[in-house]
Amino acid sequence: MTVLDHRPTTPVPPWLPDATGPRTDPAPLLPDHTPVRVLGTPALAKYDPELLRDLYRRLVIGRRYNQQATTLTKQGRLAVYPSSTGQEACEVAAATVLRAEDWLFPSYRDTLAVVGRGVDPLAALTLLRGSAHTGYDPLATRTAPLCTPLATQAPHAVGLAHAARLRGESVVALAMLGDGGTSEGDFHEALNFAAVLNAPVVFLVQNNGYAISVPLTKQSAAPSLAHKAVGYGMPGRLVDGNDAVAVHEVLAEAMDRARNGGGPTLVEALTYRLDAHTNADDATRYRESEEVEAWREHDPLTLMERHLRAAGVLDDALVAQATEQAEALAATMRAEFHAEPELDPLSLFQHVYAEPTPQLREQAEQLAAELAAEAGA
Amino acid sequence: MAQALNAALRDEMRADPMVHLLGEDVGALGGVFRITDGLTAEFGADRCLDTPLAEAGILGTAIGMAMYGLRPVVEMQFDAFAYPAMEQLVSHVAKMRNRTAGRLALPITVRIPYGGGIGGVEHHSDSSEAYYASTPGLHVVTPATVDDAYGLLRASIASDDPVIFLEPKRLYWSKAELNTSAATEPIGRAVLRRPGNSAVLITYGPSLPVCLEAAEAAKAEGWDLAVLDLRSLVPFDDATVAEVVRSVGRAVVVHESTGFGGIGAEIAARVTERCFHHLAAPVLRVTGFDIPYPPPMLEHHHLPGVDRILDAVAKLQWED
Ligand SMILES: Cc1ncc(C[n+]2csc(CCOP(=O)(O)OP(=O)(O)O)c2C)c(N)n1
Numbered sequence: 297m298t299v300l301d302h303r304p305t306t307p308v309p310p311w312l313p314d315a316t317g318p319r320t321d322p323a324p325l326l327p328d329h330t331p332v333r334v335l336g337t338p339a340l341a342k343y344d345p346e347l348l349r350d351l352y353r354r355l356v357i358g359r360r361y362n363q364q365a366t367t368l369t370k371q372g373r374l375a376v377y378p379s380s381t382g383q384e385a386c387e388v389a390a391a392t393v394l395r396a397e398d399w400l401f402p403s404y405r406d407t408l409a410v411v412g413r414g415v416d417p418l419a420a421l422t423l424l425r426g427s428a429h430t431g432y433d434p435l436a437t438r439t440a441p442l443c444t445p446l447a448t449q450a451p452h453a454v455g456l457a458h459a460a461r462l463r464g465e466s467v468v469a470l471a472m473l474g475d476g477g478t479s480e481g482d483f484h485e486a487l488n489f490a491a492v493l494n495a496p497v498v499f500l501v502q503n504n505g506y507a508i509s510v511p512l513t514k515q516s517a518a519p520s521l522a523h524k525a526v527g528y529g530m531p532g533r534l535v536d537g538n539d540a541v542a543v544h545e546v547l548a549e550a551m552d553r554a555r556n557g558g559g560p561t562l563v564e565a566l567t568y569r570l571d572a573h574t575n576a577d578d579a580t581r582y583r584e585s586e587e588v589e590a591w592r593e594h595d596p597l598t599l600m601e602r603h604l605r606a607a608g609v610l611d612d613a614l615v616a617q618a619t620e621q622a623e624a625l626a627a628t629m630r631a632e633f634h635a636e637p638e639l640d641p642l643s644l645f646q647h648v649y650a651e652p653t654p655q656l657r658e659q660a661e662q663l664a665a666e667l668a669a670e671a672g673a
Numbered sequence: 674m675a676q677a678l679n680a681a682l683r684d685e686m687r688a689d690p691m692v693h694l695l696g697e698d699v700g701a702l703g704g705v706f707r708i709t710d711g712l713t714a715e716f717g718a719d720r721c722l723d724t725p726l727a728e729a730g731i732l733g734t735a736i737g738m739a740m741y742g743l744r745p746v747v748e749m750q751f752d753a754f755a756y757p758a759m760e761q762l763v764s765h766v767a768k769m770r771n772r773t774a775g776r777l778a779l780p781i782t783v784r785i786p787y788g789g790g791i792g793g794v795e796h797h798s799d800s801s802e803a804y805y806a807s808t809p810g811l812h813v814v815t816p817a818t819v820d821d822a823y824g825l826l827r828a829s830i831a832s833d834d835p836v837i838f839l840e841p842k843r844l845y846w847s848k849a850e851l852n853t854s855a856a857t858e859p860i861g862r863a864v865l866r867r868p869g870n871s872a873v874l875i876t877y878g879p880s881l882p883v884c885l886e887a888a889e890a891a892k893a894e895g896w897d898l899a900v901l902d903l904r905s906l907v908p909f910d911d912a913t914v915a916e917v918v919r920s921v922g923r924a925v926v927v928h929e930s931t932g933f934g935g936i937g938a939e940i941a942a943r944v945t946e947r948c949f950h951h952l953a954a955p956v957l958r959v960t961g962f963d964i965p966y967p968p969p970m971l972e973h974h975h976l977p978g979v980d981r982i983l984d985a986v987a988k989l990q991w992e993d
Binding site for chain 1: 724733734737738740743761765770771810832912
């Protein structure tokens with residue numbers, strides 16, 4: 297008897313692909329190598345001009361918001377601001393694909409998406425101003441707090457979407473991350489959970505080229521970040537992140553898919569951070585100005601304006617109107633941040649627990665006594 | 674005790690359809706300690722969910738579930754395997770209420786089998802209570818009796834705040850008639866398990882039976898030891914602890930986790946601050962050594978036993 301003779305009688309272990317067959321054909325999950333683009337293509341014609349003008353208006357307002365917030369950091373009125381200048385197309389599209397019942401899970405850079413969702417523009421800045429952690433009501437606005445620890449909000453989005461489905465409610469959660477965040481374990485755990493649970497969640501990775509100073513090539517060796525989806529069993533999509541219409545299109549499709557029981561999607565938007573990481577960062581130490589200038593040519597705002605004008609969707613009057621709205625918002629921001637916020641030191645002890653512990657009560661009394669002594673002195 | 678925990682989960686799940694369990698192997702297997710035995714059969718795989726193997730993912734997902742109105746109960750398989758979820762725990766579970774000015778509470782219970790004495794190999798016997806207790810925003814409770822296993826777990830699940838529920842592994846097999854009708858006490862109260870007037874042993878969780886045994890043995894020396902079971906490390910029952918210490922005048926804190934920077938240090942400091950003039954001796958600690966948890970064949974040297982406790986009590990007697 298040869299070794300070969302044994303073959304047919306040896307049972308194939310059930311965990312081998314031979315026995316169970318491949319679980320999913322990866323081909324349909326793979327992203328196209330060419331990012332989806334709409335601006336400058338014939339496809340633009342099929343979009344509702346109202347949607348296009350809305351996206352444009354939001355881009356203009358978003359850009360002005362970024363500029364004003366950055367200026368406020370220079371004046372010391374805002375502790376820090378991670379600007380999304382150059383990435384407004386992603387921010388704006390994220391806000392416009394969400395329905396009222398959906399949930400947004402933003403990172404620290406996504407103030408614009410939060411504002412676009414309807415959160416008060418000043419309330420969205422309390423974290424970065426340093427006056428309060430989350431200035432808005434997450435439940436009322438269906439917007440999670442701006443998240444600072446990288447990628448940790450991603451599993452929350454999965455859990456929330458999963459819970460909503462268990463409760464029979466049609467809710468999609470959109471989690472926003474940066475390219476660096478895709479290296480964190482939480483990102484991978486979230487993707488895996490989402491796919492296994494078939495949770496209605498969409499992950500939007502804004503690949504802006506850098507994680508603070510580290511370029512993407514040192515962050516990931518994958519063909520694209522969107523490719524990472526395939527290993528978890530969900531589709532990955534690649535989109536031109538400076539083309540607001542394309543990001544809107546790809547995200548809306550992924551949201552619909554999730555809403556209709558199709559499960560999660562990972563979207564990688566190729567974009568660029570034109571400003572430094574935050575106002576505290578010196579971007580000249582890790583990138584050449586030629587690179588920045590090259591991306592300026594692909595600025596989401598100018599792209600949009602050029603192509604919408606060419607398509608006859610935008611005219612001077614609309615541009616002026618959007619600019620006016622943006623200036624009004626900037627003026628409100630300046631006025632609000634000029635005044636010192638009123639803060640209650642004793643609020644420190646609130647909301648640690650539903651009921652303060654005896655220890656917290658004691659400490660609150662101590663601070664109250666200190667404040668009283670100060671006031672008396 | 675394992676059955677009491679199982680009963681508590683079942684009764685909470687019956688009482689509140691929002692209670693959902695998730696963790697590794699909690700489904701068909703019923704958990705490696707069988708605490709979730711039969712719950713998938715009764716409540717379905719959605720309410721007792723076998724998750725992928727990823728602790729941060731489990732706890733992070735539970736956070737999202739809690740944000741949408743569910744009451745997740747997470748099982749961490751073993752103490753040392755809860756560490757991958759530490760970031761979710763510290764940065765989100767503990768802080769969400771505070772970060773959102775009270776708008777978003779996370780009623781999550783994280784059940785963690787903890788401690789040694791069962792011959793577990795490396796990474797299966799850690800006592801991590803000090804990490805959790807020093808994280809504001811978490812409640813930290815640990816039952817030592819069958820009734821408390823039931824009552825405290827139900828109270829934890831019903832709590833609107835996150836609770837780290839530490840299950841003393843070596844007491845899983847302890848037996849007693851379960852009295853489920855006992856009123857569910859709010860979290861945060863210590864209970865005197867044994868009155869006494871020579872000294873008080875302040876302890877919790879797996880060390881409670883050891884202390885009771887020590888108190889029994891101490892009778893031979895003519896010492897009448899009180900034994901106080903904390904049950905809750907956060908909130909800490911300063912009032913009861915101070916009351917007992919003042920009446921007895923001597924105290925020893927006993928726990929099996931390491932002493933340096935541990936719960937015992939905190940208690941000794943609090944007791945000294947509050948009861949200095951009532952103390953006839955310094956507050957002593959009997960704890961595990963400040964070492965990584967030892968191999969099982971050596972663990973009995975590490976765990977505080979009756980003799981070590983009695984030695985400490987003997988030291989308290991030198992000034993009266
Ligand atoms: C867990 C964690 N590690 C480190 C940091 C510090 N940090 C803040 S932003 C950042 C870079 C993130 O880059 P990326 O994910 O690409 O997002 P971007 O800032 O470019 O939007 C780092 C390392 C953090 N916030 N969280």
